[in-house]
Every structure is written in structure tokens, then in C-alpha cells.
Amino acid sequence: MLPSLKKTLLAAIGTAAALGCLISISRAETHWDFQAIDTNGVSTWAGSYPVTLTGVILNHPETMLDATWDPNAVANGVMGGQWQIFIQGTNGDHQGTALWMGQNYNSLGGWIPAGNFYTESGWSNEMVRLNYDGGHQFRQGDLVTVTVNKSSFYGGKLNVSEAHRVTNANDFSIALVTANFGLPSAPSLTLSDLYAATNGAGYDPAYPMFDASRATGAEFYQGASIRLNGLTLVDTNGWGQSAWGDRLCWVTDGLGHTNALRMPLADLGAPPAGVFDVYGIVNQESGSGSNGRMGYELFVVSVIPEPSVMVLLGVGALVAVGWRRRK
Numbered sequence: 001m002l003p004s005l006k007k008t009l010l011a012a013i014g015t016a017a018a019l020g021c022l023i024s025i026s027r028a029e030t031h032w033d034f035q036a037i038d039t040n041g042v043s044t045w046a047g048s049y050p051v052t053l054t055g056v057i058l059n060h061p062e063t064m065l066d067a068t069w070d071p072n073a074v075a076n077g078v079m080g081g082q083w084q085i086f087i088q089g090t091n092g093d094h095q096g097t098a099l100w101m102g103q104n105y106n107s108l109g110g111w112i113p114a115g116n117f118y119t120e121s122g123w124s125n126e127m128v129r130l131n132y133d134g135g136h137q138f139r140q141g142d143l144v145t146v147t148v149n150k151s152s153f154y155g156g157k158l159n160v161s162e163a164h165r166v167t168n169a170n171d172f173s174i175a176l177v178t179a180n181f182g183l184p185s186a187p188s189l190t191l192s193d194l195y196a197a198t199n200g201a202g203y204d205p206a207y208p209m210f211d212a213s214r215a216t217g218a219e220f221y222q223g224a225s226i227r228l229n230g231l232t233l234v235d236t237n238g239w240g241q242s243a244w245g246d247r248l249c250w251v252t253d254g255l256g257h258t259n260a261l262r263m264p265l266a267d268l269g270a271p272p273a274g275v276f277d278v279y280g281i282v283n284q285e286s287g288s289g290s291n292g293r294m295g296y297e298l299f300v301v302s303v304i305p306e307p308s309v310m311v312l313l314g315v316g317a318l319v320a321v322g323w324r325r326r327k
Helices: 003-018 120-131
Strands: 049-056 082-088 098-101 143-148 150-155 157-158 172-179 225-233 247-254 258-262 276-284 295-303
Touching: 049 098, 082 120, 098 120, 225 295, 258 276
Parallel strands: 098 157, 258 295
Antiparallel strands: 049 082, 049 143, 082 098, 143 172, 150 157, 225 247, 225 276, 247 258, 276 295
């Protein structure tokens, strides 16, 4: 470093310290380390904030959750608008991480201090901040960096979040690295690949998809884009539904393996009557903050084949064909 530049930096740091300013430098973190877990599938990440995660956006936010501001959310004690994307690492960092925020954190219960909800203008500002970098609207396939100031573990994964507070200090921010970078290459799997190796240390048949080492099963692919082949629908209960809790369909490979598909907020046409494949994101929704060994599902990004035409939700190496977002 040049002596003059070094002196300038030291002077700036001294001035900031004299003024009582906190200098915070973000360090890079891998998704693999950020998603570290114990034998119960609970997060063991103990890093300090801020950290930076780099990854490719795997989904358009509007196909995962409805971010529309709800004027009655506070009065009705519901979350209201919600926003979520997944980003997946690159250069061998093959796992991914969910980024989530909601309109009315007070709906989660009395443990959230009063006033942790967004007004209409506040929510609108947040949506612009998270969905755009300057004039660029973030889309599936963009390579981005995320500066993380808070996170929250629930359902089996560590989420980038605001830790259920609306204070600006808890904001996470997204910066564009490369537009239309391209989606990660999705490994071609069958349902059996999402089941943990039975000879692994700590294998529990009560949680057949969980491997605490993350060497096998669904944990290995947590937050990543995959292609899941040879599926048949067990039920169509969640096909075409809009509410998050209603959007589950179960599938089988006909060999004793089953799993849930979380359907997107898009019109996929009629459910396939025969065998089909899907592209999707390996997600986990165990419904618990202390048990992360269950609740694995695949968030559907595309279905192949759809009864009359391939339907793709997004961009990348493939072209989107005739899908409509459901209202």
C-alpha cells in the first residue's frame, strides 16, 4: 500500500473512531459453511455479521410467495406480504440459501416487540430495494452478492432475514455481479438420491432423508437446483393452489420413495397423468426450530413434460413458454 494512501486510511479510521462510528467490514462466507448443522439438523453457524454470500438467483420471487401488501395484516394478525428467493453458490460451493422477509413480524407472537411491521410505503420501499439494483430488476439466473446483517434458523435451514425486526440495521442487501449469468448445472437425480445412506453414522430410519454429515441425501442438495426424474403423482391436492400451505403434491418413484413437491404461483396446466420430471430447488420446511431432520420438499421451477407443452418458470439456458402467474 502506498504510504500516502495508508496515512489517509488511518486518518479516516481515527476520525471515525473519534466520532464514535462503528466500522464494519463484511467477510465472504460459503453457503456450505453458512448451512452447517448438528445431529438434530439445527444450525451450528456461529459467525459474526456482516457476511457476504455470493450466488445465482434460482427463482423469480413472485413465483414463490405473494409480496402484495395487505392493509389488514396487522388488524387480522397475519403476516401479509412475503418475499423469498434462493441463491446457490458457484465454483464448487454447491448448496444454496433462502432470503426471506415479511410484512408483519408481529403476527408471529408476543415475543416480537410491538411496531415490527411495515406500512404500505415502507413495504414498497423494501420491495424496490430488494428487487432492483439501480435500473436492473433481479431475475432468475443473475449472479449476485448478498450482504447479511442478520439470519434466522427455522424449519431446517438458516435463512438470510431481518431477524423479524424492521430496523434498518437488520436489512440485508443484494448487489448485481453479472446479469443473466446463467443457472447452475442441475444434477439429474431420482428420489432415491434424496434419501440418506443407511450405513452412515447416526442414520435414523425415522428420518430417512437426513444425513448430519451432509454427505448424502437431501442435506447434500440443500438450497440447490436439481432435476428430479421418473416421478408419478400420488395426489394432486396442491396443484393449482395459491396459499403456501395448500401448495403441496406428493410424488413417488414407484420403488418405495416419496417426497413432496411445493407448487409455484403459476399456471402449469393440468397435472401430468403419467411419469414426468421436474426442475426445482431443494427446500426444507420441518416446522420446527429444534428439529431439522425432516420436512424436505422440492420447490417446482419447471415440469417436463407438461401435458401439451413444456412449461418453464424463468430464464437461463431455456426459454419460458406460455406460463401465467396466478392471481
